[in-house]
Amino acid sequence: MLELKNITKAFNGTPVLTGVSLTIADSKTLAVVGPSGAGKTTLLRIISGLDTADSGEFIYNGATTTPAQLRKDGVIGVVFQGFELFPNLSVLENITLAPKLQGTSPQDAKQQAMTLLTQLDLPDQANSYPYALSGGQKQRVAIARALALNPEILLYDEPTSALDPNLRDSVASLIDSVKQQGMTQVVVTHDMAFAEAVADTTYQVQKAGEAQ
Ligand SMILES: Nc1ncnc2c1ncn2[C@@H]1O[C@H](COP(=O)(O)OP(=O)(O)OP(=O)(O)O)[C@@H](O)[C@H]1O
Numbered sequence: 001m002l003e004l005k006n007i008t009k010a011f012n013g014t015p016v017l018t019g020v021s022l023t024i025a026d027s028k029t030l031a032v033v034g035p036s037g038a039g040k041t042t043l044l045r046i047i048s049g050l051d052t053a054d055s056g057e058f059i060y061n062g063a064t065t066t067p068a069q070l071r072k073d074g075v076i077g078v079v080f081q082g083f084e085l086f087p088n089l090s091v092l093e094n095i096t097l098a099p100k101l102q103g104t105s106p107q108d109a110k111q112q113a114m115t116l117l118t119q120l121d122l123p124d125q126a127n128s129y130p131y132a133l134s135g136g137q138k139q140r141v142a143i144a145r146a147l148a149l150n151p152e153i154l155l156y157d158e159p160t161s162a163l164d165p166n167l168r169d170s171v172a173s174l175i176d177s178v179k180q181q182g183m184t185q186v187v188v189t190h191d192m193a194f195a196e197a198v199a200d201t202t203y204q205v206q207k208a209g210e211a212q
Contacts, residue, residue: 001026002047002070002153002184007056009042015208016042020056022203024153029175029185031195034205040188043205044157047186048078074102077151081158083142085130091117092126095145102149109148116144120174135163136170143174153184160194172197 002024009017016039024030024047034040045051049071058065060075070076085094095116096109104112117123120140130138139159146154159175160168168191175185175198189195195202 001061002075003057003059004047005057005059007043007046007053009039009046009051009054017046017053017205018208020203020205024184024186025201026184027179027182028200029179029187029198031199031202032186032188032205033190033192033195033202035207036190038205038207040190040205041157044078044155044186044188048076048155050078074149075152077146077149077154079139079142079146079154079156079159081162083130083138083162085138085141085145087130090127090129091122091133091141094130094141095148098145099148112148113144116147119177120144136167139163139171140174143178147178147183151183153186154178155186155188157188158190159187160189160191168194169197 005021007017007020008015020043022030032040032043042051046053047067049067058067060070086097089097092110092113095113096106099109099112100106114123114126117126120143122137122140125133125137130141133141159171163171172194175187179185187195187198
């Protein structure tokens, strides 16, 4: 369980997050919602260690920590909005690169990647390159790549926004199938209907200056 207490963040003196407190419960899906500009992406970047909070506390399984530490320990994985696949690497190479850099043998990394690709319904795409994939397939590869690092918490930044709207239901069922495997997930989205479809709990980010 990861708890955030009173997280604040300002950019150039303008407050964006003014005291975010929330709990990310094990094996549950939390949706972070809120209007455009409220600070959802900022919050996701802070939780994933890509940006730092100005103040506040992070408590992981009862102990005070920092997102930078969680990142170093591989606790958190991120599926980026634009997927950020390496265009010059095959699907298999995209998934195995980080585990191999972390010391997993090439054989084990490949075996794990093939298992993930099968689970995510992409076993025939291992040797394809990102340009040849549909948006939905790219997203599955991005999820497989994040899962290959065995994170305990998987964060998604706007998982439906780069996809055809009719893929929304399939993303929801994908997140649900990852949840069935016990994964803790945080989904940042502006889409309330999608949040309701996937989330066990919802956290609403307020625009700074607006009443709670
Ligand atoms: N690096 C930055 N420097 C300055 N201002 C920033 C920076 N990143 C975000 N902001 C500002 O912080 C506010 C919140 O932005 P953020 O992208 O977190 O909102 P959001 O809720 O994710 O919005 P959207 O739904 O439109 O993506 C915005 O006013 C934005 O301009």
